[in-house]
Structure formats: C-alpha cells, structure tokens
Amino acid sequence: MGRRLVLLLSFVICLGTCQSVRAQEDSAAPVKLLPGLDKSLIDTSADPCVDFAAYACGHFSKLYPIPPDKSVYGSGAIVFDYTQQILHDLLNKVAVNDPKRTANEQKIGDFYATCMDEDAIHQAGLKPLQSELDRIAALTDKSQLTELLAHFQLINVNAFFSFGEQQDFKDAQKQIAVVDQGGLGLPERDYYLRTGDAPEKTRKQYVAHVAKMLALAGEPEDQAAADARKIMDLETALAKVSLDITSERDPNKIYHPEPVTELRELAPIVDWPRFFSLTGTPPITSLNVANPDFFKGMQAQIESTDLGTIKTYLRWQLVNSIPGYAMPKAMDEENFDFYSHKLRGTPVQPVRWKRCVAATDGALGEALGRVYVDSQFPAANKAFTLTMVHDIEGAMGHEIETLDWMSPETKIKAEDKLHSVANKIGYPDHWRDYSALTIVRGDAVGNATRAVEFEAHRELAKIGKPLDRGEWGMTPATVDAYYNPSMNDINFPAGILQAPLYDAQATDAENYGHIGAIVGHELTHGFDDEGSQFDGSGNLSNWWTEDDKKKFDTMTGCEVKEYSNFTAVDDVKVNGKLTLGENTADNGGIRLAYLAFLADAKRKGIDLSAKQDGYTPIQQFFLAYGQNWCGETRPEQLRLQVQTDPHSPRKFRDDGVVQNMPEFGRAFGCKTGQPMMPANACHVW
Numbered sequence: 001m002g003r004r005l006v007l008l009l010s011f012v013i014c015l016g017t018c019q020s021v022r023a024q025e026d027s028a029a030p031v032k033l034l035p036g037l038d039k040s041l042i043d044t045s046a047d048p049c050v051d052f053a054a055y056a057c058g059h060f061s062k063l064y065p066i067p068p069d070k071s072v073y074g075s076g077a078i079v080f081d082y083t084q085q086i087l088h089d090l091l092n093k094v095a096v097n098d099p100k101r102t103a104n105e106q107k108i109g110d111f112y113a114t115c116m117d118e119d120a121i122h123q124a125g126l127k128p129l130q131s132e133l134d135r136i137a138a139l140t141d142k143s144q145l146t147e148l149l150a151h152f153q154l155i156n157v158n159a160f161f162s163f164g165e166q167q168d169f170k171d172a173q174k175q176i177a178v179v180d181q182g183g184l185g186l187p188e189r190d191y192y193l194r195t196g197d198a199p200e201k202t203r204k205q206y207v208a209h210v211a212k213m214l215a216l217a218g219e220p221e222d223q224a225a226a227d228a229r230k231i232m233d234l235e236t237a238l239a240k241v242s243l244d245i246t247s248e249r250d251p252n253k254i255y256h257p258e259p260v261t262e263l264r265e266l267a268p269i270v271d272w273p274r275f276f277s278l279t280g281t282p283p284i285t286s287l288n289v290a291n292p293d294f295f296k297g298m299q300a301q302i303e304s305t306d307l308g309t310i311k312t313y314l315r316w317q318l319v320n321s322i323p324g325y326a327m328p329k330a331m332d333e334e335n336f337d338f339y340s341h342k343l344r345g346t347p348v349q350p351v352r353w354k355r356c357v358a359a360t361d362g363a364l365g366e367a368l369g370r371v372y373v374d375s376q377f378p379a380a381n382k383a384f385t386l387t388m389v390h391d392i393e394g395a396m397g398h399e400i401e402t403l404d405w406m407s408p409e410t411k412i413k414a415e416d417k418l419h420s421v422a423n424k425i426g427y428p429d430h431w432r433d434y435s436a437l438t439i440v441r442g443d444a445v446g447n448a449t450r451a452v453e454f455e456a457h458r459e460l461a462k463i464g465k466p467l468d469r470g471e472w473g474m475t476p477a478t479v480d481a482y483y484n485p486s487m488n489d490i491n492f493p494a495g496i497l498q499a500p501l502y503d504a505q506a507t508d509a510e511n512y513g514h515i516g517a518i519v520g521h522e523l524t525h526g527f528d529d530e531g532s533q534f535d536g537s538g539n540l541s542n543w544w545t546e547d548d549k550k551k552f553d554t555m556t557g558c559e560v561k562e563y564s565n566f567t568a569v570d571d572v573k574v575n576g577k578l579t580l581g582e583n584t585a586d587n588g589g590i591r592l593a594y595l596a597f598l599a600d601a602k603r604k605g606i607d608l609s610a611k612q613d614g615y616t617p618i619q620q621f622f623l624a625y626g627q628n629w630c631g632e633t634r635p636e637q638l639r640l641q642v643q644t645d646p647h648s649p650r651k652f653r654d655d656g657v658v659q660n661m662p663e664f665g666r667a668f669g670c671k672t673g674q675p676m677m678p679a680n681a682c683h684v685w
C-alpha cells in the first residue's frame with residue numbers, strides 16, 4: 001500500500017519475496033558472525049588495483065557457498081541467517097500455549113505456531129479462501145466491482161491498482177491518500193513488453209504458471225490454460241499504461257494531486273467516494289493520482305473486457321496474494337517454482353521455520369522486534385552508532401563547505417538540510433499497538449489476512465492526521481537500513497548493528513569501513529539525484545540554483561556512464577540511470593566514512609602507518625568496506641536484479657566505488673591508469 005520513496009541499503013536482497021529466498025537445512029551448523037576484517041576471505045593472488053572485489057572477497061564463495069534455498073548469498077545474508085536463529089529461539093519460547101504470555105507474546109507465538117502447523121494448512125486446502133472466491137463468483141455486473149476492489153485493497157490483493165497513504169510530496173506535514181498503478185503478476189512493467197528470447201521465455205513460463213494455479217484452484221485444465229492467456233492479455237494492457245521502473249524513481253512523475261472528481265472522470269468504473277468510504281478512509285476531497293494515464297487506460301481496459309475474464313483475473317490475483325506458507329501444498333510448490341526457481345534460480349524451498357520466522361516479522365514486526373531488542377540490543381551499540389552518525393554528519397558538513405563546484409547560496413540550503421536530518425537508531429521510541437489485531441491459533445490464512453488488513457487500516461487512519469515523525473518503516477530485527485526523503489531521516493534497525501557491521505572487538509578502521517560506510521550511504525541519499533529534490537523539511541522543492549543543479553547533473557552523469565559500462569550477466573549491462581541514486585549513495589557513503597575515520601584517528605592518536613595483521617588502518621578500512629559486499633548471486637537472480645532493483649550488483653558496489661577514491665589507490669600502491677585508479681574518477685559528494 002501507499003507510495004513511498006524509501007531508499008534502502010538492500011543489504012540482504014529480498015525484492016519483496018524474502019521468505020522464498022531464505023536459508024538452509026534445520027540440521028545445518030549454527031551460523032556464526034564474521035569478524036570486522038576476515039582475512040580468510042582475502043585472495044592475495046588477486047591484484048587489488050585490478051579488481052578489488054576479487055581481492056577482498058575472493059575466497060568467500062569457497063568458504064560460504066550459496067545455499068540451495070537461496071538465490072543470493074553474501075556477508076549480509078550471514079548476519080540475516082544469524083538473526084533468524086535468534087528470532088527462531090525467541091519464537092519457540094512463546095509458541096507454547098501458556099496463559100502467562102503477554103498479549104504481544106500470544107500474538108507472535110500463535111502466529112508462528114500456526115504457520116508451523118504445515119499439516120493443518122495443507123489439510124484445509126482452499127477452504128479458507130472459499131468466502132473470497134464466492135464473492136468473486138457472485139459478481140453479475142461491473143458496477144459491483146467497487147465493493148470487491150475496496151475489500152481486496154484492504155487484504156492486499158493486487159487487483160488493477162494500488163491504494164494507500166503517503167506524505168504529500170510538496171507538504172510533508174500532510175498525510176494524504178494515493179492511488180497508483182498496479183495489478184501485475186510479473187515483477188514490473190517491462191517484463192510484459194521487453195523483446196528477446198529470455199523475456200519471451202519468462203512470459204511463457206508465467207502463463208503456464210497462472211494456468212497451473214487456476215487449475216489447482218479448481219478450474220478444468222483446458223479452461224485454465226485459456227484463462228491464463230486472457231489474464232496475460234489483460235495484464236499486458238495494464239503494463240502498457242504503467243510507468244517503467246526508472247520513471248517511478250522520479251517524484252515529479254508520480255505526483256499528481258487531484259480532486260476526487262478528477263479521478264471519477266478518469267476511471268468512472270469505480271465509484272470512488274463509495275470506495276473510500278468502504279475502505280474506512282477518513283473523508284477526503286483530493287488525493288495523489290500518481291499516474292493519471294494508468295487510470296484512464298485501466299478504465300478503457302475494464303470497459304472492453306468481458307465480466308467473465310475480469311472474474312478470472314480477480315481469482316488469479318486473489319490466489320496470488322496468499323503467502324506461500326499459507327497455501328495448500330501443491331500451490332505453495334508451484335508458487336515457489338515460478339517466483340523463486342524460474343525467476344530467481346533458487347533450487348529448493350527453505351525449511352519451514354525460516355519462512356515462519358520471516359512471516360511473523362512481516363506481520364507483527366514491532367511486537368517481535370520488542371522481544372528481540374530486549375534480548376539482543378545493548379545500549380552500547382546505540383551509543384557507538386550515534387557517535388559515528390555525528391562524526392559522519394560532521395564529515396558531510398565539511399564536504400559541503402569545501403566543495404568547489406557548489407555556490408555559497410546552495411551550500412546554505414544543503415547545510416540546512418543536513419542539520420535537519422533525524423537519526424533513528426535501533427528501534428522506535430513508541431512501540432506499535434497491536435491490540436486491535438486478533439491472532440487465532442490454527443487459522444493461518446485468517447491471521448495473514450487480518451494482519452494485512454490491520455496494517456491497511458493503520459496506514460489509512462493517518463490520512464488528514466498530524467504526522468508522526470517517530471514512525472519506522474522497517475522492523476527492529478531487519479538487517480538493512482534506509483533513508484526516507486519525506487521524513488528526512490536515516491534509520492538503522494538493531495538488526496544491522498551487529499558484527500561485522502558494528503563489532504566492539506574490531507578496530508575503528510574496520511567499524512568505519514563497515515557500518516560507517518552504511519551510515520554515509522543513507523545520509524548521502526538525502527543528496528542523491530532523487531533525495532536532493534526534497535528539502536530539509538521533507539518537501540519536494542527545488543533548493544538548488546539553476547547553475548548548481550546543472551553542475552550536479554554533470555557530476556552524476558559521470559556515474560551514470562561509469563556504471564552503464566559494467567556487465568552484470570550475459571549481455572545484460574547495469575542500468576546506470578536506475579541505479580544512479582544508490583551508486584551516488586555508495587560513493588558518497590564511503591567518502592564520508594573515510595573522512596570521519598580520519599577525524600576519529602586524529603582524535604584518538606591512531607598511527608595510520610602502523611600495520612596490524614599485515615594491513616595499515618586505511619587498508620583495513622577499505623577491506624572492511626569491500627567485505628560488506630562479498631557474495632554470490634545466481635544468474636537468474638542477477639538478471640532480475642538488474643531489471644528491477646535500483647542497487648548495482650554487489651561486485652560493482654565494491655569496484656565501482658573504489659575506482660572513484662584515489663585514496664584507495666594510494667593506500668594499495670596502485671598506479672594511475674590501473675582499473676581501480678582511473679584518471680577519470682567521478683566525484684559527486
């Protein structure tokens with residue numbers, strides 16, 4: 001729901017289906033966290049000046065081969081797996097039906113225990129879906145779609161469009177309603193439109209998948225095959241009026257505040273005032289129609305499609321909205337086979353408990369997070385991180401002051417924005433209240449549905465209310481971080497503040513290379529091609545002089561060119577435009593962390609020429625940074641990532657960045673002109 005431009009680190013690549021790209025056998029040895037600098041990963045036969053990723057991470061895949069139930073495995077995934085184990089232990093304790101449990105413990109414990117009861121879920125088959133299927137069957141006229149779509153929006157069925165709440169881009173204090181494009185079953189628009197053998201093959205596989213799911217939902221096979229083709233036609237028509245993924249990063253392209261009357265003109269097939277009232281939306285007269293052309297196109301498509309096909313499409317979107325763990329066995333396996341095996345290359349389905357831990361975190365993240373933080377997050381981690389964040393903000397202030405390309409006028413605005421950034425570390429000050437959410441032991445589909453409905457109502461209730469700046473968009477146990485331009489805040493959940501990212505045993509150089517670069521990354525998002533369009537209060541408003549903006553675009557153009565030259569897989573190149581914001585954040589992040597480390601070293605009298613374990617502190621800093629991105633990605637996943645993910649593949653998050661840091665080249669004795677020390681380095685921040 002909703003339209004957010006939240007910019008992630010994407011430390012563990014999930015792409016919305018984390019639960020199906022997760023970990024290994026139950027019997028596997030417990031996962032151990034890596035140290036700040038892991039020398040066993042370094043391949044000293046590689047030349048750091050030619051390929052830094054190969055040097056810093058050369059032995060990773062031999063020591064940590066990609067598990068059969070994952071499509072990506074890397075340093076972040078180790079931290080993720082470790083955290084899953086902790087959550088698993090915590091959930092096992094509260095899964096026992098004990099009257100002494102607190103209200104939150106009952107909820108997370110029963111949700112988890114119900115998810116784990118695979119036999120009961122499989123035995124129930126499609127029964128839990130029957131009332132929803134009956135609603136679709138009862139449709140006799142397109143005018144009845146309003147009621148059904150309102151209900152489906154609340155239970156997260158991706159039918160035709162999406163609906164939710166967002167901060168007004170141009171007035172961040174205001175929380176408004178938003179309708180946006182949606183309704184697709186493939187990862188994004190271009191999956192329907194791209195030409196070539198690989199995209200054709202994916203489309204054929206998708207049609208076959210839809211047919212199988214419809215057959216499993218009770219349709220005769222012939223009819224299911226014919227229906228799947230009709231669904232493909234309908235979704236392709238929706239794709240044609242959707243924005244591509246690069247345009248979706250442009251806030252101006254997805255911001256069209258309109259009176260409700262205008263939306264009624266664009267898509268009269270839905271009775272919008274009634275739709276808003278049925279979803280429990282507080283009274284509104286206007287909203288953000290993110291992509292008006294989509295609604296015009298959707299109207300035309302619904303008008304020209306027969307009711308039978310629309311009902312088939314709704315059945316497919318309903319079935320596809322149920323989380324795999326709550327589906328009957330054959331459907332769960334088919335769902336995994338298409339979305340995880342064919343699209344991402346993952347060979348086998350993860351064991352049950354890992355899927356259920358992830359599902360509990362997804363449904364009740366702050367209830368689980370509260371238990372997690374109490375047992376796992378020492379106050380010292382928060383204190384250290386806060387000091388580091390202040391150091392890095394100081395480094396950014398110094399960078400802005402000394403930038404030679406920016407005018408004093410724009411500098412004042414940039415500094416204003418920097419000083420307004422809110423730092424959120426570990427977990428929220430006020431925990432979410434789940435008392436209105438009922439979790440029933442033994443009702444897997446009901447629990448999943450009630451949890452998404454609870455969340456939908458929570459979001460919609462914000463419309464027209466004062467903004468809560470303390471809200472978090474990630475759960476405390478998440479191993480990731482983000483920047484939100486409308487909030488102008490950087491967020492580091494407790495899950496990412498553990499070794500090797502932050503390790504009390506590690507050297508300062510290592511900690512600044514790890515978590516320091518991540519803090520710098522999130523802070524730089526406030527000043528990347530997208531974040532820089534928002535001011536310190538979170539409003540979409542141009543604070544740049546025309547001349548400075550031009551210079552900034554030239555500077556970022558250097559990065560677009562650099563990354564567009566990297567080949568990700570086969571003949572597929574990195575999309576330099578789609579990944580620009582993340583690449584700018586990676587490049588700025590390491591520079592800020594580097595400057596902050598120099599200040600820290602000066603303050604503490606760290607001798608920068610003294611080697612420890614064979615490396616100087618500066619070398620340790622870069623190696624720790626490099627080891628953030630060790631790992632391997634299956635080719636299918638890599639193809640999907642390049643087409644859908646604004647983050648560059650992990651190898652280029654190392655090599656692409658150090659190429660722009662002459663300080664790296666000097667630390668490793670590289671010569672100008674070597675691949676990691678080119679003469680034409682890019683420098684934005």
Ligand SMILES: [Zn+2]
Pocket residue numbers: 007008009010521525582585
């Ligand atoms: Zn990012």
